[in-house]
Amino acid sequence: MTTQTTVEYQDCKGNQVHEDELYERLLIIVKSQRTVPGALIPVLQTAQNLFGYLPEKALRMVSKELKLPYSEVAGVVGFYSYFSTTPKGKHTIRVCLGTACYVRGGQEVLKAMTKELGISVGDTTSDRKFSLEVGRCFGACGLAPVVMVGDETFQRVSPSKVSDILNSFD
Structure with a gap:
């Protein structure tokens, strides 16, 4: 039995979405981009759009699924000011x-x-x-x-x- 976390987000339509569902969505997206050259930045943008920021768990998922070193993924996030690893307010x-x-x-x-x-x-x-x-x-x-x-x-x-x-x- 899978338990849902208590963290909830709002999707673009204002509906409440559980964190686990966002990770499932992200996994589908990342897997679909595995063989696309240069997929890292678009995948990170998608992840940030899903969560509103880039949680470490999402970065680790991206790293694993794109078969990139975590340091490379974190380095890209740190380099571009567009990306945020801290939650943003409404x-x-x-x-x-x-x-x-x-x-x-x-x-x-x-x-x-x-x-x-x-x-x-x-x-x-x-x-x-x-x-x-x-x-x-x-x-x-x-x-x-x-x-x-x-x-x-x-x-x-x-x-x-x-x-x-x-x-x-x-």
Whole structure:
């Protein structure tokens, strides 16, 4: 009898999917790509799309099934900034620290975000609701400081507005 793990993910349609099912999907994909030259990066992209990041177990599966050394697979993941080995939140927050935003208080906004979320830059909240990143310029310098949450842009953000911004997301 197979037991399901308690980890659940959402597929592209918002349906709950058990982690074991994602590994089964990944295995089918990897096996179908075994003989395709240059399959590693597309397989890793697919795995990241399935899980939202690249768990070590997935990397080991890819390594085994493509008959590549684990160090090669991990090296590719480490080299490309697109790939992430840490879970990402449902909402990615990017605080601009470009020159205009920095001068107009972007660093204070970032400090308020880290305090409110209880995480550092590059981390994800334990409930996987938010991930926090720094950006360098969002092209809205006249409206600095700027924060983006997903595709939504917040302008002239002050530390006192951080809580309201975060509370506006489910």
